[in-house]
Amino acid sequence: MSLRVSSFFCGSGRSAPPGPVPQGLIRVYSMRFCPFAQRTLLVLKAKGIGHEIININLKNKPEWFFTKNPFGLVPVLENSQGQLIYESAITCEYLDEAYPGKKLLPDDPYEKACQKMVFELFSKVPPLVTSFIRRQNNEDGSGLKEELRKEFSKLEEVLTNKKTTFFGGNSLSMIDYLIWPWFERLEVLELNECVDHTPKLKLWMAAMREDPAVSSLLIEAKAFRGFLDLYLQNSPEACDYGL
Amino acid sequence: MQAGKPILYSYFRSSCSWRVRIALALKSIDYETIPINLIKDGGQQFSEEFQALNPMKQVPALKIDGITIGQSLAIIEYLEETRPTPRLLPQDPKKRAHVRMISHLIAGGIQPLQNLSVLKQVGQENQLTWAQKAITSGFNALEQILQSTAGRYCVGDEVSMADLCLVPQVANAERLSRHPWSPISEALLSIWLSPEPPPPNSDKPDLLHKNQKCV
Numbered sequence: 001m002s003l004r005v006s007s008f009f010c011g012s013g014r015s016a017p018p019g020p021v022p023q024g025l026i027r028v029y030s031m032r033f034c035p036f037a038q039r040t041l042l043v044l045k046a047k048g049i050g051h052e053i054i055n056i057n058l059k060n061k062p063e064w065f066f067t068k069n070p071f072g073l074v075p076v077l078e079n080s081q082g083q084l085i086y087e088s089a090i091t092c093e094y095l096d097e098a099y100p101g102k103k104l105l106p107d108d109p110y111e112k113a114c115q116k117m118v119f120e121l122f123s124k125v126p127p128l129v130t131s132f133i134r135r136q137n138n139e140d141g142s143g144l145k146e147e148l149r150k151e152f153s154k155l156e157e158v159l160t161n162k163k164t165t166f167f168g169g170n171s172l173s174m175i176d177y178l179i180w181p182w183f184e185r186l187e188v189l190e191l192n193e194c195v196d197h198t199p200k201l202k203l204w205m206a207a208m209r210e211d212p213a214v215s216s217l218l219i220e221a222k223a224f225r226g227f228l229d230l231y232l233q234n235s236p237e238a239c240d241y242g243l
Numbered sequence: 244m245q246a247g248k249p250i251l252y253s254y255f256r257s258s259c260s261w262r263v264r265i266a267l268a269l270k271s272i273d274y275e276t277i278p279i280n281l282i283k284d285g286g287q288q289f290s291e292e293f294q295a296l297n298p299m300k301q302v303p304a305l306k307i308d309g310i311t312i313g314q315s316l317a318i319i320e321y322l323e324e325t326r327p328t329p330r331l332l333p334q335d336p337k338k339r340a341h342v343r344m345i346s347h348l349i350a351g352g353i354q355p356l357q358n359l360s361v362l363k364q365v366g367q368e369n370q371l372t373w374a375q376k377a378i379t380s381g382f383n384a385l386e387q388i389l390q391s392t393a394g395r396y397c398v399g400d401e402v403s404m405a406d407l408c409l410v411p412q413v414a415n416a417e418r419l420s421r422h423p424w425s426p427i428s429e430a431l432l433s434i435w436l437s438p439e440p441p442p443p444n445s446d447k448p449d450l451l452h453k454n455q456k457c458v
Contacts, residue, residue, distance in 0.1 A: 057457035
């Protein structure tokens, strides 16, 4: 039996589970620097969905969080009926379907299928970026950069074939939000050179920064760097960096 | 023994009353409750009627077998001596001493420092910090003690009076903790201490936004 006293009155350690979600809001369990959670926040912003955010310390997860998502990962949605939805892409699709306003996913089956195919084409990028971040000091990362360039070329081809600014057509749609968080991080990770040979992708990045949802959620480079340094040291302070 | 059910004078938020309620429940003792609201009407514990019953003007008080007993631990030990099963104090004197030590640590060393009347005197700005300090230092001590006494429960593997004291104290701690995600914990404290319900158009707490500290 352990009282773990410090957990009652400090932020870290075991905290009590949060109460029910107020009517009229949806809650997202998130972390300020997580690209997967950023997908959900982008959709919430883009659709103007009233929400509240509970940030989870991913280096010191409260036990109750595993009752929200057995994987213990963010993002997770919880509504006022107590329904829980996890897996970032699933949360985004749920929000698009459950809430009114601009539809981010197309109704047309083929167009929807195309968005999901681009999602698959993109799928190697997150693990590559993670490997790049976690590489040891003596590795120069050039091999990983080359692999990233290859993946980006596939995406460039999509834009070339579609002849549109965005991946779903001439306006921003779900697929753009789903892949954006990793492109936002290229600059601070010094990976911008990987889009040097993919001009349409570069233009897409610039166009994305004009979007109100995207720009409202942009993370300041210094803050991200500060977070990352602490995160790689497994510091429990990482997730609150800058606060 | 007098006929008629025992009568418990109790308050729903009182951790001391809660200890006795658990004991009564564990021993399957049927009783009536007379609620004494510590906040309403200036505090019903201050009525002449209740003062005559318990000059300390505190809950719990138990009318049983023709006598009235105040002080939760005295009540529990009376119940133990007159309704011995299931037992709440171990047979072994050393274990019994440990149970009493933990119970008194909580009932004498923590709870009185953070109860309603003390918090009122400490002043609104200081209340939360004061209460948290009382609980933290008590729990720090308990943590160390439990390392040597605890099995499944506070002392060994059987529920005892110590556990009856600990559970409500933990609930107090949770109620008083500053949940980082809930800016309303201080508002809750003021509701706890206020005799009146909050006015209908009081400000709603800020929506939790993306720059909240982690829980």
